[in-house]
Amino acid sequence: MTAIAVRHLWKEYGDQIVLEDISLDFAPRSFIALVGPSGCGKTTFLRILLSEETVTRGEVLIDGKPIAREPGADRGVVFQRYSVFPHLTVLGNVVLAAEMEEAPFIGRLFGARRRQVEEEARALIEEVGLKGAEDKYPAALSGGMQQRLALAQAIMRKPKILLLDEPFGALDPGIRADIHQLMLKLWNSCEMTVVMVTHDLKEAFTLATRIIAFERRRDRPEEKARYGATIAKDIEVWPTRIAGKTRQASPTPGRDDPAIPSGPGRDDPALQTA
């Protein structure tokens, strides 16, 4: 159960202010969608939560403690592309996630522990809908399947916080709807708080519990670099979505409703030719 608190966060690059005095509290197991115009600092904010960037001023607290200085297994990340290793099979990619965690120096597990991890990886591969593709390399997978693999790889490390940077932005609408169902299933079943950057408001409303919009309010072109983005909107999504519980009954459930059993998706390996 992981809460994130951001207190008076400023981020500057040289004399460019990117984020200006951002204060936010994310409840444990919430699903936050970050939206806003291009260049307003969404990815920068995500990279701060990943410890890939430091704040200029202010602080970020994870469960009340200052965020670790280095990225760690407590925070997983999935990008729009290039999240998986092209030279490893589906199974190899998921197993490696655990190996990097447990054996960071040699990146390899042996014996009974390796077999146990492989079993866990196979179960997760099945959960994300990639059963049958264990021995395939990423190049042989569709975009949707690659993102399913990227999710499995991130979740194998059991992150408390999952950071998503436009993870589904490059997918076709049909594939995207299928993977939204998967994302909701994973969020419901794993104990994690999710922060997702997206340009797609529909996606934000489909998945998130809360939508935060960043915007530079003072938008005079000659001053642009001197003001950062602040929170323009902070919307609780209704009907309320609570992790681990199905959505409150809605008169017309959408295809993303976790209560609706999903059949094989369009990017299901069972439907792919070898």
Ligand SMILES: Nc1ncnc2c1ncn2[C@@H]1O[C@H](COP(=O)(O)OP(=O)(O)OP(=O)(O)O)[C@@H](O)[C@H]1O
């Ligand atoms: N390492 C860096 N050094 C200097 N400036 C940077 C750096 N990283 C980001 N910026 C600047 O910070 C601003 C915000 O960038 P960021 O990528 O966070 O925006 P964004 O909202 O995610 O944009 P997009 O929606 O287009 O991905 C941009 O003006 C960018 O040029």
